[in-house]
Amino acid sequence: MTFVQIIDCKTDRVDDMNRLLDKWVEQTHGKRTATHATVATDRADKHHVIEIVEFPSYEEAMRQSNLPETNRIFEEMVALCDMPPTFTDLDVVRDEQLNKMVCRRFFDVISTGEFDALEQVLDSGYREFDPNNEEQNTSIDMARAEVQMYHAAFSDFRFTLDDQIAEGDKVCNRWTWTGTHTGEFIGIAPTKRKVTMTGTTIHRLENGMIQEAWWSYDFLGALRQIGAVDMPQG
Incomplete structure (x- = not known):
């Protein structure tokens, strides 16, 4: 079952957030289990940033979470946010393209x-x-x-x-x-x-x-x- 993680945070450093995602992609090359990542800003509040990361399964997501590279990037992400980011874990029950x-x-x-x-x-x-x-x-x-x-x-x-x-x-x-x-x-x-x-x-x-x-x-x-x-x- 496909698994999606939504990371919700507030920051005025969106460009730095994008660069951090680039760094994560580079450092996890060959180890990464995520298949799709999206960073989006709220049209009503440009400091409200949502990151959506898709994985083949919950188990694959947890395997990536345990990578030392992921932990280091997360620490840098927290430093960019006004407050600790929140996480929503979703099991996909319907996915129609x-x-x-x-x-x-x-x-x-x-x-x-x-x-x-x-x-x-x-x-x-x-x-x-x-x-x-x-x-x-x-x-x-x-x-x-x-x-x-x-x-x-x-x-x-x-x-x-x-x-x-x-x-x-x-x-x-x-x-x-x-x-x-x-x-x-x-x-x-x-x-x-x-x-x-x-x-x-x-x-x-x-x-x-x-x-x-x-x-x-x-x-x-x-x-x-x-x-x-x-x-x-x-």
């Missing part, structure tokens, strides 16, 4: 062929960048048409999400695509062969909708599997 959910919904939609549902996840100004396409998709209709083309060419068409990483307004999705070549594809007659393709799509979201997409995938490998190209055997 909403942009990830939108992207999962996108891949579900294009896998199931619920094309009308694309408007639920793609912004009206959606556009994408694909090195394998000479003409980039610059609308929902163009994206829908391309997915329909794949569905017509491959039965059992499905994306499986292997990994997702979210930061800020972007989500990186690593996926595996599978299908059976039962229809004509870019002029290639059906081969009835099973095809597997791996790739990565980076989505940028705004207001809970996908604005842009950058695609990178093994298109050449898919063509080789249906016999469209010959690859030298090494």
Whole structure:
């Protein structure tokens, strides 16, 4: 279970507090168990400072607390504060990264062929960048048409999400695509062969909708599997 510690203090030395966090990161390199640290100031009181530190578990947090480097940094932190800082220890019971959910919904939609549902996840100004396409998709209709083309060419068409990483307004999705070549594809007659393709799509979201997409995938490998190209055997 993810564990979060909130450190609450009052200080007029916010810049020094930031430098102290930099020092802590440097000194605990290779030993640190924290995965995410945030320092924030209260908009209503600029001297009210909150530090939020995330760990994989309570046990990992305690392991880091016992590091001599952590103890030294804490002593310096206390010296910067107007009064001793307070601590709140939290076990995370729900952690939803909403942009990830939108992207999962996108891949579900294009896998199931619920094309009308694309408007639920793609912004009206959606556009994408694909090195394998000479003409980039610059609308929902163009994206829908391309997915329909794949569905017509491959039965059992499905994306499986292997990994997702979210930061800020972007989500990186690593996926595996599978299908059976039962229809004509870019002029290639059906081969009835099973095809597997791996790739990565980076989505940028705004207001809970996908604005842009950058695609990178093994298109050449898919063509080789249906016999469209010959690859030298090494």
